[in-house]
Amino acid sequence: MEPLINLDPGKCIRCYACVRSCPVKAIRLQIAGGYPEVNNDRCIGCGECVLVCHPGAIQYRSSIDDAKALFASGEKIAAILSPSISSEFDDISDHRKFVTMIKALGVSYVNEESFAVDLMAYRYLSLLNDFKGRYYITSIDPIVVNYVEKYHPNLVGNLAPLISPMLAMAKVVRTVYGKDVKVIYIGPEIASKNEALRIEGDAKVDVVLTFKELRQLFADYNIDESNLEFSDFDSPLSYKGSLYPLRNGFAQAADMDENLLSASMVIVEGKKNMVDAVREFDEKIKTIQRHFCITFGNGLEGPGTTKRGNRWYKEHQVIKYANKRLQNFFRVEWYDDLQRFLELDLSRSFVINDQRLPVPTADKIKKILADLGKSEEDALGCLECGYESCRDFAIDIANGLTIPELCISYAMKNTQAYEQSIHDLNEKLAQTRKSLKESEQKTIVEKETAVQASELTNAMLEKLRSGVVIVDHVLKIVKANATFTSILGDEAEQINEVIPGLVGADLNRLLPANVITLFSYVLTENETIENRDIRIGDNLINVSIFPIVKGKVAGGIIRDMRAPEVQRAEVIFRITDVIDRNLEMVQKIGFLLGEGATDIERMLNSIIEFYKGEIKKK
Ligand code: SF4
Ligand code: SF4
Missing domain, CATH: 1.10.287 (Helix Hairpins)
Known part of the structure; x- marks a missing residue:
């Protein structure tokens, strides 16, 4: 089965709103600038991350295909609708049209969850009236059940051992329509999807659809109220259970005592309130001595709804709908149904699934706080990271759930240091560029000077009446002037036409062996030979050879002794x-x-x- 919460990195803009919003740190961040990761084992299915992720990178598991498969199966299907339909589907003119639209999907029976709210409220009333010294936390909200099982496992025994209204209603419809009927639940919360997976038997819910998914199905099946007639909910019908989405709707359903002076139950709603209430129940129930009715959300703005905001308008819609429903309310009939179904086994048990992490040592927390630039005294913090205090934040850093960069002041400090280092780097770069430019200009000038010097030397060499030749260590000619070529005769003149200056020519092929021996001697011994007269055939030349670079370059001055001026x-x-x-x-x-x-x-x-x-x- 696909996990309840999925994150698509392709859509994620790395704003980390999901990391900050998760009440149980089930979304962790391990690398600054990286993508968050969802840990579905830690998740309680509250859907806060879905609500804050505006790019839609976080999605909950879709049940649309399962629903379509069920519609196509030919099985008898009963749909159970959450009472908050009135706040979601205010665009549908009459709830009776809405019932017909659901049936048009292929559903045989359409029932209200509100009847099970009535049923469970009375069941709770009995439990509380039969007080035997144990205080309870209601288990009507699967998010709260998950939270207790995972983060306060020691309180599992304090969860009221009763199924939720969704499961109770599944049991009711199977009692009425037969055990083979398939059940689809339609509501605002996504935690119901996982809750349904936990229960088998008569209370089993086969598919859980959110309101958003229901709208998608209406669109896919082209179902519109304009060409449909009215039809009513199937029995059993509800009473005050239709007020369930309101803060004290559950207590109202069983006419529980809400007098602040005498009420035996505290009513709690909301993310932070849930966390605080369970903690206080854990720590101080002996003093508080009251049961806790806790819900995470209010059913009006869960992650499965399509419209956000306008809470009081939505509450108004719920009240308006409840009043309308009660106009044709038959109390006797309802009461008989209630008594009948109160006989059902509505109990359940819970499973400890401890997801608590160890508390790091005081030294480790202190060190992390110091790294963040906080002392233990000023560690109350700005709350921007989503934590109650810098200490809580430091604990989760130690447990690998988050990273220091999520702290704004730490990130700013790092950004400033980073900006300074970039600034320094830019300055160094500018200085290097300037030096390079100066060096480039100097090189150009030097090159021009060298060219001029080379041209001058070449001109001077060409003017000399003596032959000049410069050779490398293997006696290849590096430079020779015109007089040298002319002293060597026609063959050298011809080579010179092809290779001007005889550059690269082999001296061995141009001079007799006795002269070559002198060049080799100078290169090897690094000594100068002056004024050696050497006869070449009928010709007499005078040779002086001198080292230029020891063992590598040597120069020779050769004079043709036949020349009159010589x-x-x-x-x-x-x-x-x-x-x-x-x-x-x-x-x-x-x-x-x-x-x-x-x-x-x-x-x-x-x-x-x-x-x-x-x-x-x-
Ligand atoms: S809220 Fe959405 S976009 Fe932002 S980090 Fe989380 S997954 Fe990414
Ligand atoms: S659904 Fe709730 S608990 Fe799960 S990851 Fe999202 S915010 Fe956290």
Whole structure:
């Protein structure tokens, strides 16, 4: 069987109104921002969550298909209607039309639950009059029965051992129409759906429909009062039981003593009142010394109704309907029915289903309160979380039923901290962006400078009359100038046309082995080789090789000794070198030979000057 309460996360907007509204914390929240979860074992079927969930994410178990199957089965069916039909179906002109509409669904008998209200009220009167020292809590409302069984199991023995009016009426109709008749109950509460599942035998109710579901069936079967005639409820008919939806309707039904000075029964109605009343009964019944007639709702605005609000208008509708019904009331007939059915076995028993959770240690509660920013002294709280106090809230946090984020002040504090951290993060982000932009601009400038420097170097390299080549550690050319290419000859010139600057060309294929050996030596030993004259065929080149990056990059300057300017420069260089190296000797000779030696020096200098002049001319 599908659970009574179902939550569709697809429709849930995570407002947590359901978590706050549940009087027994049967809806828990485990993760901040997550979806609530319904624990149907803890649920008492009050339907508060259904009423507060505006997106309709929480729905109760539908009985429409069961009802349709029953209508189609051909079985004899008796419908039992809650007396609050008058407040729900105020859009139907006459209750007699309403009875015909129900019959049009395929129902044979239409009965009022109010007769069973009369019956049970008198049964209660007997129980209370036969007082033997035990005070009772009425068991007319299945929500209250569930609450006691689950949350005050020690009071199960104080639940009046009598069936509810719905079950009593099922027993009555089976007594009248036979045991085989199927029973459908139509009312405002959804707890009745689960109550029906608990009872077998004559009091069994086969299908429980809410008013909302009944409207759906009227629509599905296209049933409208406009083309239907009047018909009346089937007997037995009720008396004051039709006032049941009103706060003291049950007491009125049996003319119970409602005098505040002498009444033996306290009448309680409503969610908070139910919780408080059962607790006080538990704690102080020895002093209070009265029976408690407790109902959770009033039957006018249960989760199975379609109209909310206007309570006093609804009460007016109930009273108006009751008065109208009583215009044709036959008291003798009613009294005979009452006496007859009071003989039925209307008793029942209850089952302890303890859903209480352990109370956490005082230290744990204290710590949770401290985490929430509350001390035990100021823990009365704002009630916004739906709890009576911060302490109750802390207990449920400890039991895993809720989370601290449901506390508004805690959530706000966290939000502020979160906003501050976002603010700090944004500032850091802005600072990083600024630094990045500056660094980007710096890089652009550096890149431009590098490009300019590279262009300048390239231009200078191209202007040099010596060949220049730069190679990597495997002797691939990184850079070479035009003079280098021209020194190497035609083959190198052709390669240069395909690979400008010979970039990536293998030096091994361009220079003889003895030169390659020199490059390898420089790369390996990280030493410079200067001015090596090397003959290549008929040609003579002068080579200087130097390391640029140890073991990785080396550069070479190669001069073609056949070039006239090189020859002249070299002659000048070498003569100058001869002069320099022999100057001392010349001076010594001059010193020894006098003017004759000076003439030799003058002659040599004139040769140098001649070559310098020739170079300038070029
Ligand atoms: S009340 Fe409805 S929408 Fe809000 S959290 Fe609960 S299930 Fe979701
Ligand atoms: S029906 Fe009532 S008890 Fe059950 S989950 Fe909803 S609010 Fe809680």
